[in-house]
Amino acid sequence: MSNSAVALNNYLIVGGLLFTLGLVGFLSRRNLIVMFLCAEMMLQGVSVTLVGFSGYHSTWSGQIFAVFSLAVAAAEAAVAMALIVVLFHRGDSLDVSLWQDLHEPDQPTLVDEQIVDEPVPEPQWPHLAVAGPLPTHPQPLTATHRQLDSTEVGRG
């Protein structure tokens, strides 16, 4: 009894913390893909809780519920990825703030903090040692082809 109760306690704590971290990420991040990752993390927290209860009660119900939530998560991911691709093609950005004109008309527009884009650093390519003499350039075939064509035309 004691060990299983402690195990249930631990699983519920891990599940609750995963759910909470997913919620915090969903509320604060602005990248659409990271937001959906956080939604999946909330589902993972629920699954951990269900599996903990399943082990505690020694029944299959929790595991079966977790299997169903896995299937629903897969369906959700498929639709979400399709939506993200469409939204990226329309807005050329994964920023969720682009789509805030979907809000209710009496709600104020959210103004995000604007920062400048970081310059992309030039990639540092490695210097490779020369592995041998430069091969001779192959003879272009087009001249002989043209010659053949002209002779055929001349014959015709």
Place this chain on the structure above:
Amino acid sequence: MHPHEILMAALGQCLAAFTGEMHAGLAPLFAWAGGAGLGGDPGLRDRLLGVVLNRDVFGYIVRTFLILLPAGLGVYLMLPRGLPSKQPQYRRVGAALAAFSLVLICVWPVSEKISGGAPRTVLWLLSGWGGSAEFYLLGIVSLASAVLTITSRNPVYSALWFSLVLLANAGLYLIQHAEFLAAATAIVYAGAILVTFLFVLMLAQPQGAASYDRVSREPFLACLTGLLLAGVLLGTIHYSTSVEAIPNAAKQSVRPTAALARTQMTTARETSALVDYAQPHVANLGKSLFQEHFVSIEIVGVLLLAAVVGAMLIAGHTSESPR
């Protein structure tokens, strides 16, 4: 006795002593806080102290807040806030705070009722209970990776940390004898869903570090919301599992809530409903899934089909729509 068991026992003893000291040390701290902040009113101070240290659910929630406060602050410091030069310092301080809170969660005292005997911390059980060390390893990996998932500035790193969360969760499922679910999580989530995420990420990622990845929206309010939710949730969980005993189906042969339904069932099905660890688990899970939950399986299949058709309809529409 193995060396790692001795090490774990010694560590557990040290942490148990530490938490005992922590409970004794919290009292004057709160007495001071109550006295300094409230003008030295002894009645109010005693009531405040009583709320923090007493054994009802509110006391549990307040103590949970105290344990989770460094984690909330750490996550707030680790979230991207558009500070390219000073951000690594903030991130290190935030990571240290979150790790400190994780240690506090691990040494959370378990009440005498469920530990059976003297007050122990959760970690103290490491020495006496096989399988617990794996749980702590996997749980800590899962939670730390979750923090790094939501605080990474590069979404590709977020996806990779999330895959670590999934693999650690699969290990947690294995500890609870959920082999099929562990395999399904590793294959379906970490294999299929996450690869789809990465694929879309590669498809849709603009050049360089995007500005919306480096600044987060209302990080303080989000962390406060998470702190409130986690405090109430975990405080209530800890209270209900340590003070009120949850009815255990393995101990009582028939659960009281399911008693009426169970009398309608056949005895064979009733015996198959309880997990028998001598039988192969996946076969029993499949039997239960396809006998008792047959209609649900069909509905989930239709749901997946509808989702796939819908996804193709949505994503296939892009080539015709004007950009």
